[in-house]
Amino acid sequence: MSNACPKWKRQPEDRPAQITEAALAVFSRKGYQAATMQEIAEAAGITKGTIYLYFSTKAELFVETIRSQFEEVTNLFPAIDYDPNEDPEEVTRRLGRAFLDLLMSPKVTQALPLVIGEYRNLPQLRELYLDEFVGKLDMNVAGLIELGKALGRVRDVDPVIAARLLLGMFFIFVLTQEVFDAKTRTPMDKDAIVETITRIYFRGVLTDEDSTCTDS
Amino acid sequence: MSNACPKWKRQPEDRPAQITEAALAVFSRKGYQAATMQEIAEAAGITKGTIYLYFSTKAELFVETIRSQFEEVTNLFPAIDYDPNEDPEEVTRRLGRAFLDLLMSPKVTQALPLVIGEYRNLPQLRELYLDEFVGKLDMNVAGLIELGKALGRVRDVDPVIAARLLLGMFFIFVLTQEVFDAKTRTPMDKDAIVETITRIYFRGVLTDEDSTCTDS
Amino acid sequence: MSNACPKWKRQPEDRPAQITEAALAVFSRKGYQAATMQEIAEAAGITKGTIYLYFSTKAELFVETIRSQFEEVTNLFPAIDYDPNEDPEEVTRRLGRAFLDLLMSPKVTQALPLVIGEYRNLPQLRELYLDEFVGKLDMNVAGLIELGKALGRVRDVDPVIAARLLLGMFFIFVLTQEVFDAKTRTPMDKDAIVETITRIYFRGVLTDEDSTCTDS
Amino acid sequence: MSNACPKWKRQPEDRPAQITEAALAVFSRKGYQAATMQEIAEAAGITKGTIYLYFSTKAELFVETIRSQFEEVTNLFPAIDYDPNEDPEEVTRRLGRAFLDLLMSPKVTQALPLVIGEYRNLPQLRELYLDEFVGKLDMNVAGLIELGKALGRVRDVDPVIAARLLLGMFFIFVLTQEVFDAKTRTPMDKDAIVETITRIYFRGVLTDEDSTCTDS
DNA sequence: TATGAATGAGACTTCATTCAT
DNA sequence: CATGAATGAAGTCTCATTCAT
Numbered sequence: 001m002s003n004a005c006p007k008w009k010r011q012p013e014d015r016p017a018q019i020t021e022a023a024l025a026v027f028s029r030k031g032y033q034a035a036t037m038q039e040i041a042e043a044a045g046i047t048k049g050t051i052y053l054y055f056s057t058k059a060e061l062f063v064e065t066i067r068s069q070f071e072e073v074t075n076l077f078p079a080i081d082y083d084p085n086e087d088p089e090e091v092t093r094r095l096g097r098a099f100l101d102l103l104m105s106p107k108v109t110q111a112l113p114l115v116i117g118e119y120r121n122l123p124q125l126r127e128l129y130l131d132e133f134v135g136k137l138d139m140n141v142a143g144l145i146e147l148g149k150a151l152g153r154v155r156d157v158d159p160v161i162a163a164r165l166l167l168g169m170f171f172i173f174v175l176t177q178e179v180f181d182a183k184t185r186t187p188m189d190k191d192a193i194v195e196t197i198t199r200i201y202f203r204g205v206l207t208d209e210d211s212t213c214t215d216s
Numbered sequence: 217m218s219n220a221c222p223k224w225k226r227q228p229e230d231r232p233a234q235i236t237e238a239a240l241a242v243f244s245r246k247g248y249q250a251a252t253m254q255e256i257a258e259a260a261g262i263t264k265g266t267i268y269l270y271f272s273t274k275a276e277l278f279v280e281t282i283r284s285q286f287e288e289v290t291n292l293f294p295a296i297d298y299d300p301n302e303d304p305e306e307v308t309r310r311l312g313r314a315f316l317d318l319l320m321s322p323k324v325t326q327a328l329p330l331v332i333g334e335y336r337n338l339p340q341l342r343e344l345y346l347d348e349f350v351g352k353l354d355m356n357v358a359g360l361i362e363l364g365k366a367l368g369r370v371r372d373v374d375p376v377i378a379a380r381l382l383l384g385m386f387f388i389f390v391l392t393q394e395v396f397d398a399k400t401r402t403p404m405d406k407d408a409i410v411e412t413i414t415r416i417y418f419r420g421v422l423t424d425e426d427s428t429c430t431d432s
Numbered sequence: 433m434s435n436a437c438p439k440w441k442r443q444p445e446d447r448p449a450q451i452t453e454a455a456l457a458v459f460s461r462k463g464y465q466a467a468t469m470q471e472i473a474e475a476a477g478i479t480k481g482t483i484y485l486y487f488s489t490k491a492e493l494f495v496e497t498i499r500s501q502f503e504e505v506t507n508l509f510p511a512i513d514y515d516p517n518e519d520p521e522e523v524t525r526r527l528g529r530a531f532l533d534l535l536m537s538p539k540v541t542q543a544l545p546l547v548i549g550e551y552r553n554l555p556q557l558r559e560l561y562l563d564e565f566v567g568k569l570d571m572n573v574a575g576l577i578e579l580g581k582a583l584g585r586v587r588d589v590d591p592v593i594a595a596r597l598l599l600g601m602f603f604i605f606v607l608t609q610e611v612f613d614a615k616t617r618t619p620m621d622k623d624a625i626v627e628t629i630t631r632i633y634f635r636g637v638l639t640d641e642d643s644t645c646t647d648s
Numbered sequence: 649m650s651n652a653c654p655k656w657k658r659q660p661e662d663r664p665a666q667i668t669e670a671a672l673a674v675f676s677r678k679g680y681q682a683a684t685m686q687e688i689a690e691a692a693g694i695t696k697g698t699i700y701l702y703f704s705t706k707a708e709l710f711v712e713t714i715r716s717q718f719e720e721v722t723n724l725f726p727a728i729d730y731d732p733n734e735d736p737e738e739v740t741r742r743l744g745r746a747f748l749d750l751l752m753s754p755k756v757t758q759a760l761p762l763v764i765g766e767y768r769n770l771p772q773l774r775e776l777y778l779d780e781f782v783g784k785l786d787m788n789v790a791g792l793i794e795l796g797k798a799l800g801r802v803r804d805v806d807p808v809i810a811a812r813l814l815l816g817m818f819f820i821f822v823l824t825q826e827v828f829d830a831k832t833r834t835p836m837d838k839d840a841i842v843e844t845i846t847r848i849y850f851r852g853v854l855t856d857e858d859s860t861c862t863d864s
Numbered sequence: 865t866a867t868g869a870a871t872g873a874g875a876c877t878t879c880a881t882t883c884a885t
Numbered sequence: 886c887a888t889g890a891a892t893g894a895a896g897t898c899t900c901a902t903t904c905a906t
Contacts (some may be wrong), residue, residue, distance in 0.1 A: 015886095031336050033249035037880060047888050049882085058880065117333025119396060120247050130398050155419070161404060161412045168388025169381045176380065180335060182346050188377060196377045203371070203420035231869090252896065263871055268898065463768050465681035469901060479867050481903085490901065549765025551828060552679050562830050587851070593836060593844045596824065597817045604816025612767060614778050620809060628809045632849065635803070663890090685876065695892055697878080706876065871903080882892080 016054050019044050020065040028110035032062055032118045062114075063124050069111040070132045076102055093198045095144075096170075100194055103170050109178045138163045169197045232270050235260050236281040244326035248278055248334045278330075279340050285327040286348045292318055309414045311360075312386075316410055319386050325394040354379045385413045448486050451476050452497040460542035464494055464550045494546075495556050501543040502564045508534055525630045527576075528602075532626055535602050541610045570595045601629045664702050667692050668713040676758035680710050680766045710762075711772050717759040718780045724750055741846045743792075744818075748842055751818050757826040786811045817845045 022044035026035045037058060041048045055061035102108065119125040141163035148154030173193055177183045238260035242251045253274060257264045271277035318324065335341040357379035364370030389409055393399040454476035458467045469490060473480045487493035534540065551557040573595035580586030605625055609615045670692035674683045685706060689696045703709035750756065767773040789811035796802030821841055825831040 029336070031249075031334065033247075034337055036878085048880090049888055050886080052881070053886070113332050113335075116329050116391070116395070118247065119329075120245070121250055126396055129396055130392070130401065134392055134396075134398070155415070157412055157416065158404075158408060160402070161409060162416060164388055164392065165385045165413060165416055168384040168386070170384070171391075172380055172384025172387050175332070175387075176346070176350055179332070180342055180345055180350075182350070185346065186376070192374060193377060196373055197381060199371075199420075200373065200378060200381060201416065201420060253898080254896080264897090265872065265899080266870055269869070272898095274897070461768070463681075463766065465679075466769055468899085480901090481867055482865080484902070485865070545764050545767075548761050548823070548827070550679065551761075552677070553682055558828055561828055562824070562833065566824055566828075566830070587847070589844055589848065590836075590840060592834070593841060594848060596820055597845060597848055600816040600818070600820025601813045602816070603823075604812055604819050607764070607819075608778070608782055608812065611764070612774055612777055612782075614782070617778065618808070624806060625809060628805055629813060631803075632805065632810060632813055635851075684874090696876090697893065698891055700877070701890065704877095867904100867906080869903105869905095871901100873900100875899085876897090878896085879894100880892100882890100883888100884890095885888080 015046075015050075016064075017068070019046070019051055019054060019061070020068050023061055023065045024069060024110055027062065027065060027114055032114060059122060062118070063122060063128070066111050066115060066125060067128055067132070069107045070128060073102060073105070073107055073111075074132055074136045092144075092202065093194070096166075096194050096198050096201075099166075100170050100173075100190070100197075103174045104178055104190075109174060112174070113179050134164070134167070137167055141166055166197075166201055169201065231262075231266075232280075233284070235262075235267055235270060235277070236284050239277055239281045240285065240326055243278065243281060243330055248330060275338055278334070279338060279344070282327050282331060282341060283344055283348070285323045286344060289318060289321070289323055290348055290352045308360075308418065309410065312382075312410050312414050312417075315382075316386050316389070316406065316413075319390045320394055320406075325390060328390070329395050350380070350383070353383050357382055382413075382417055385417065447478075447482075448496075449500070451478070451483055451486060451493070452500050455493055455497045456501060456542055459494065459497060459546055464546060491554060494550070495554060495560070498543050498547055498557060499560055499564070501539045502560060505534060505537070505539055505543075506564055506568045524576075524634065525626070528598075528626050528630050528633075531598075532602050532605075532622070532629075535606045536610055536622075541606060544606070545611050566596070566599070569599055573598055598629075598633055601633065663694075663698070664712075665716070667694075667699055667702060667709070668716050671709055671713045672717065672758055675710060675713060675762055680762060707770055710766070711770060711776070714759050714763060714773060715776055715780070717755045718776060721750060721753070721755055722780055722784045740792075740850065741842065744814075744842050744846050744849075747814075748818050748821070748838065748845075751822045752826055752838075757822055760822070761827050782812070782815070785815050789814055814845075814849055817849065 019040070023035075023040045026040045026043050029035075030039070037048050037051060040061075041051055044051075051061065055064060115125050115129050119129065138160055142159040145154055145157070145159040145162050149156070149159070173188070177188060235256070239251075239256045242256045242259050245251075246255070253264050253267060256277075257267055260267075267277065271280060331341050331345050335345065354376055358375040361370055361373070361375040361378050365372070365375070389404070393404060451472070455467075455472045458472045458475050461467070462471070469480050469483060472493075473483055476483075483493065487496060547557050547561050551561065570592055574591040577586055577589070577591040577594050581588065581591070605620070609620060667688070671683075671688045674688045674691050677683075678687070685696050685699060688709075689699055692699075699709065703712060763773050763777050767777065786808055790807040793802055793805070793807040793810050797804070797807070821836070825836060
C-alpha cells in the first residue's frame with residue numbers, strides 16, 4: 001500500500017479515531033473554546049486542514065469526540081450478570097467497585113466536565129448526556145432495583161430515583177476528587193469510599209438499633 | 217428622579233453588584249468564553265468601558281461573579297439549629313428539604329456548571345469550589361454526623377465521606393434535572409426526591425428484614 | 433488668599449506650569465503616545481478633568497510642554513559676552529562647557545527625543561524645533577563665527593554650517609550618552625569630551641606638522 | 649504569472665522582507681504607535697492576520713524592521729580600503745562623502761527617528777542603536793584614527809570620542825535637514841557640507857596662523 | 865474650579881475556516 | 886489525501902474626552 005514508508009507513518013487507517021483521541025486530550029486540558037484546531041492537529045500529528053477532511057467544524061469534532069467516549073463507557077456496563085442466590089449487598093459492592101472504576105476512568109473524568117461546560121451552546125451534548133449517559137446508567141441500575149423489589153429484598157422506593165442517587169454518590173467523588181483534584185488536599189481511600197457508599201446505600205447511616213424500631 | 221437623562225447614569229451606589237448580577241445572567245446563558253463584555257454591559261445597562269472601572273479583566277469579573285454567588289449560598293446554611301430530642305431522621309428530612317432548595321436555587325444551578333466548565337483555565341475557581349462550596353458543606357454536615365455518632369444514633373462511618381455522599385445525592389438531581397433540564401423529559405417530584413434521599417440515606421435500600429441480620 | 437489651607441495645598445497660582453512640569457516627567461518616561469492623561473494628572477497631584485480646564489487636548493498639552501522647555505533653554509544662551517582680547521580658543525572652551533551643560537540638562541535630554549519621536553504627527557513641533565532650537569542656536573554661534581572671520585581669526589567657512597557642526601558634536605554625545613544611556617556601557621569623561629570637541633573644532637585632528645604644509 | 653487571482657496571493661518567497669518594507673514606510677510616516685497593523689497590511693498588499701504568521705507582535709515587527717535597516721546600513725561600510733600613501737585628508741573626504749550618503753539614505757533617515765522615539769518602551773532598540781549602529785560606526789572610524797595616530801598623522805586624541813564627533817557632525821545634518829526637513833527652509837549644498845566637515849574635522853576652524861603657534 | 869464616573873471609538877491579536885498546491 | 890498560507894470576523898481592553906455634580 002505504502003511504497004516503502006521510510007519512517008513511521010501515521011496510520012491512515014483510522015484517522016477519525018486518531019483525531020478524536022488527540023482532541024479529547026486537548027479539549028480536556030484547555031476546555032472546548034480555549035482549545036485550538038492547531039493544537040489538536042499537532043497532538044494528532046497531522047495538520048489543521050486535514051481535520052476538516054473528517055469533521056466539518058470544530059463543534060462537530062467536539063460532539064463526536066464526546067460521543068465516542070460515552071459510547072466506550074456505556075459499552076462497558078451491560079455486562080452485569082446477576083446471580084439471585086448471591087448476597088445482594090455483595091453483588092452491589094462488586095458492582096459499585098466496577099462502577100467507580102468506570103466513572104473514575106479518564107474517559108469519564110475528561111468528558112464529563114467538558115459536557116457540563118459546553119452543553120449550553122451545543123444542544124446535542126444535552127441529548128448525549130441525558131440519553132447515552134444518565135439514561136443508560138439509570139436504566140441499568142433501576143433494573144437491578146426492580147429485580148430486588150420483586151424479590152422482596154429492596155424497599156419500596158422509586159427505582160429511577162434510587163438508581164440516580166447511587167450515581168450521584170459516585171459522581172460527587174469523581175467530580176470533587178478527580179476532576180477538581182481535591183485528592184491532593186483531602187485524600188480519600190478509594191476502598192473506603194466504595195465501602196461507605198455501599199454500606200450507606202444499603203443500610204443507611206442509622207444504627208440497627210434505630211433501624212429495627214423506626215418506621216418511616 | 218429625572219429619568220429623562222439620555223446619556224449617562226450616575227453611579228447607583230453599587231455598580232459592582234449591578235454588574236455581577238448582569239454578568240451571572242449572561243455567563244449562565246452563554247458560558248464564560250462565549251459571553252462578551254459587550255453583552256454583559258448591555259445587560260447591566262451600561263457600556264463596556266464602565267465594567268473595566270470595577271473589574272480589571274473578564275476573568276476577574278467572572279471569578280468575582282462566582283464568588284459572590286457562593287458567598288450568598290454559604291451564608292444561608294449555618295442556621296441549622298439541632299434539637300437532640302427531635303427524631304434524627306426528621307431533622308434531616310427538614311434539613312434535606314432546605315438543602316435541596318438551596319442547591320436548586322438559580323444561584324447554584326447557574327454558578328456550578330460555570331465553575332465546572334472553566335476551572336481549568338481559572339485556578340481560583342478550583343479553590344473557590346473546594347473551599348467555599350464543597351468544604352463548607354462538608355464541614356456543616358459532617359458536624360451533624362459526628363454529633364449523631366456521639367449520641368450513638370449514627371453508625372461508624374467516615375463523617376466527611378458520609379457528608380459528601382449526601383451532597384452527591386442532591387447534587388446529581390440539581391445537575392441532571394435543573395442544569396441539564398431533564399425535568400422536561402423525566403419529571404420527578406421534588407418531595408419524592410427528598411423523601412427518597414432521606415429514607416435511603418438513613419435506612420438504606422434494603423428491607424429491615426435484611427438489615428437486622430446482616431453485618432457488613 | 434487661601435482661607436487657612438489645612439495641609440499643603442497644591443498651589444493654584446500657576447496650574448499650567450504645574451501641569452506641564454508633571455507632563456514632561458511622564459512624557460519623558462513613557463513617550464507621548466504611551467503616556468496617559470491619568471498618569472500625568474496623578475503626577476501633578478490633580479485629576480484628569482482638571483487638565484482639560486487648561487489644555488484642550490493631549491496634543492496641545494504636549495506641544496505646550498515642549499515649548500515651555502525650549503523657551504527656558506533658549507533663554508539661557510544669549511548671555512555670551514565676548515571680549516575680543518580674550519584668546520578665542522579659550523572663549524569657546526568656556527562657551528563649549530556652558531553649551532554642553534545646557535544640552536545635557538534634563539530639559540533638553542527629555543524634550544529632544546520627544547520632539548524627534550512625535551514631530552510627524554504634530555507639525556507644530558517641527559517649527560518649534562527648527563525655529564526655537566536649532567535656529568536660535570545656529571544664529572548665536574554663527575554670529576560668533578562671523579565675528580571671528582571678520583577678525584581674521586577664523587577660516588573661510590560657511591558660518592551656519594560651521595555653527596551647526598558644533599551643535600552636532602555636542603548633540604551626538606547628549607543623544608548617545610545621556611538619552612540612550614550609553615554612559616553605563618562606555619563611560620566618557622565630560623571634561624574629556626569638551627576638551628576634545630574644543631580641540632578638534634579649533635585645530636582639527638591633524639598634527640601641526642601636517643596642518644602647516646597642507647592646503648585644502 | 650496569473651495576476652488575475654482575486655483573493656489569495658501565494659507566498660512570494662520572502663514575505664518577511666515584503667512586510668518589513670511596508671512596515672518601514674508606514675512606521676516612518678506615522679510613527680510606531682500611530683501606525684496600525686491594518687495600514688501596514690494594506691501597504692504590503694496582504695491582510696492583518698498574515699503579518700502575525702511572521703511576526704508575533706507589533707513590537708517584534710517594529711524591532712525587526714529597524715534591525716533589518718541597520719543591518720543593511722552597517723553592511724555597507726566595512727569596505728573602507730585605505731592606502732597609506734594617499735593623502736589622509738583626501739581619504740576622509742572620500743569616506744565622508746560615502747558616510748553622508750549612507751546616513752542620508754532613507755534607511756537611516758527613516759529608522760533613526762523611529763528608534764529615538766520608541767527606545768523607551770522597547771529596550772531592544774537601545775541595544776540595537778548602541779551596538780549595531782553607533783558601536784559599529786565608532787569602531788570603524790576609531791580604527792582609522794588609531795592608524796593615523798600610529799603614522800604620526802593624527803594628534804593625540806581619544807579615538808572613540810573623535811570618531812563619535814565625526815558621526816555627530818554628519819548626524820546633525822541628517823537629523824535637521826532630512827528628518828526635520830529643514831532643507832526646504834535653509835537649503836544647504838551637500839558638497840559644501842561634506843567639504844566643511846572635512847576641513848573643520850582635519851584643520852579646525854582656526855586659521856593656520858593661529859594653529860601653528862598655539863598649544864593647548 | 866475641580867472631580868471622576870461614564871463613554872465609545874479603535875487597536876491589537878486570535879483562530880476557525882478555506883483553498884491553491 | 887494532505888498541506889499550511891492566507892483570510893477576516895470578532896473580542897478584549899485602553900484611554901482621551903465629556904459633563905453632571
